[in-house]
Amino acid sequence: MADKKKTDIHLALIHYPVCNKVGETVTSSVTTLDVHDISRAAKTYAVDSFYVVTPLKTQRELVERLIEHWMTGYGAEYNPTRKEALLTTRVGNNLKETIKDIAKRYGETPTTVATGARQFPQSIGFSRLRGELERGGSFLLMFGTGWGLDNSILQGADYVLDPIDGIGGYNHLPVRSAIAIILDRLLSDR
Amino acid sequence: MADKKKTDIHLALIHYPVCNKVGETVTSSVTTLDVHDISRAAKTYAVDSFYVVTPLKTQRELVERLIEHWMTGYGAEYNPTRKEALLTTRVGNNLKETIKDIAKRYGETPTTVATGARQFPQSIGFSRLRGELERGGSFLLMFGTGWGLDNSILQGADYVLDPIDGIGGYNHLPVRSAIAIILDRLLSDR
Numbered sequence: 001m002a003d004k005k006k007t008d009i010h011l012a013l014i015h016y017p018v019c020n021k022v023g024e025t026v027t028s029s030v031t032t033l034d035v036h037d038i039s040r041a042a043k044t045y046a047v048d049s050f051y052v053v054t055p056l057k058t059q060r061e062l063v064e065r066l067i068e069h070w071m072t073g074y075g076a077e078y079n080p081t082r083k084e085a086l087l088t089t090r091v092g093n094n095l096k097e098t099i100k101d102i103a104k105r106y107g108e109t110p111t112t113v114a115t116g117a118r119q120f121p122q123s124i125g126f127s128r129l130r131g132e133l134e135r136g137g138s139f140l141l142m143f144g145t146g147w148g149l150d151n152s153i154l155q156g157a158d159y160v161l162d163p164i165d166g167i168g169g170y171n172h173l174p175v176r177s178a179i180a181i182i183l184d185r186l187l188s189d190r
Numbered sequence: 191m192a193d194k195k196k197t198d199i200h201l202a203l204i205h206y207p208v209c210n211k212v213g214e215t216v217t218s219s220v221t222t223l224d225v226h227d228i229s230r231a232a233k234t235y236a237v238d239s240f241y242v243v244t245p246l247k248t249q250r251e252l253v254e255r256l257i258e259h260w261m262t263g264y265g266a267e268y269n270p271t272r273k274e275a276l277l278t279t280r281v282g283n284n285l286k287e288t289i290k291d292i293a294k295r296y297g298e299t300p301t302t303v304a305t306g307a308r309q310f311p312q313s314i315g316f317s318r319l320r321g322e323l324e325r326g327g328s329f330l331l332m333f334g335t336g337w338g339l340d341n342s343i344l345q346g347a348d349y350v351l352d353p354i355d356g357i358g359g360y361n362h363l364p365v366r367s368a369i370a371i372i373l374d375r376l377l378s379d380r
Contacts (some may be wrong), residue, residue: 026311036364038365041367043360044324044363045356046358084360085360085362139250164374165379166233166236167378170274171234172233172234172274172275174226176227177231178370180363181371184354185374
């Protein structure tokens with residue numbers, strides 16, 4: 001068939017390994033508000049799946065309970081837009097298993113794209129990545145909580161997306177705001 | 191002088207009059223996380239001032255205490271990026287007083303731009319508003335909490351900005367994410 005190749009977009013919000021304020025590798029806590037805000041942004045830009053990735057079983061269970069509450073409990077009736085947003089939200093134990101899960105569900109190992117505040121050898125600009133996405137395939141955009149993704153993830157990624165260039169050099173957006181801007185730059189219809 | 195005219199950008203996060211879920215006009219509560227997230231987005235895009243507007247004195251005091259904590263208290267030392275973000279954050283009693291305050295501080299009554307999820311006679315697209323901003327002057331972007339700005343504000347605004355066009359018609363971004371995207375579309379250097 002001559003159809004344009006489909007592009008699958010997946011997000012991973014990573015809680016380990018990430019940096020803390022002084023650059024140490026740590027596990028950050030899941031923020032339920034991140035889950036809601038990022039699920040809504042994912043739904044707005046028709047992202048295929050959004051993984052909350054943490055090695056802590058109790059935290060994964062927290063996210064699962066949250067999803068269940070809004071999907072089937074009183075929450076589903078009270079706020080259907082929240083239910084709709086959470087349809088593609090999942091939990092993951094670590095990055096490797098998340099990538100495997102995407103490969104299993106979509107039949108293709110995703111190209112990994114790390115995000116962060118610095119430049120790397122495999123750094124790529126927004127318009128070039130938009131072009132890559134338009135060619136089709138499966139992509140996993142990886143976002144770090146805390147003070148950002150650990151170097152091991154940045155170095156192991158297929159691409160690192162350029163930082164968001166504001167005005168005047170301030171570079172401290174909350175991850176939920178950064179994700180909203182990045183999805184808009186990469187996926188909006190402009 | 192032949193210098194390009196300066197553009198001042200101000201934001202107002204409005205808690206009254208806004209709509210609730212069933213379309214009634216209500217006063218919404220201040221969410222401290224909105225204050226932090228929007229202050230960071232405002233700082234990222236070099237916005238001149240960000241007003242948290244509520245008629246409730248106790249809520250204005252809450253925001254003032256929050257600002258003071260991060261500006262001068264232990265918080266200023268613990269997290270200087272939060273302090274820096276809050277430098278332009280202020281409180282306002284209502285929209286009229288906020289506009290007066292901007293006029294007094296910047297010597298010009300701002301052009302008001304309402305944001306929301308619907309089209310209005312004075313609706314304006316992102317690229318046209320970018321063009322207006324580039325011509326210089328003072329602008330106040332107004333954002334509604336709860337289920338959005340009351341009709342009285344939308345009808346009284348000089349412009350209403352087009353809704354954020356995602357993919358697939360889902361239109362329920364949190365206000366803090368919508369503001370991040372709108373500032374990026376209007377003010378980023380792309």
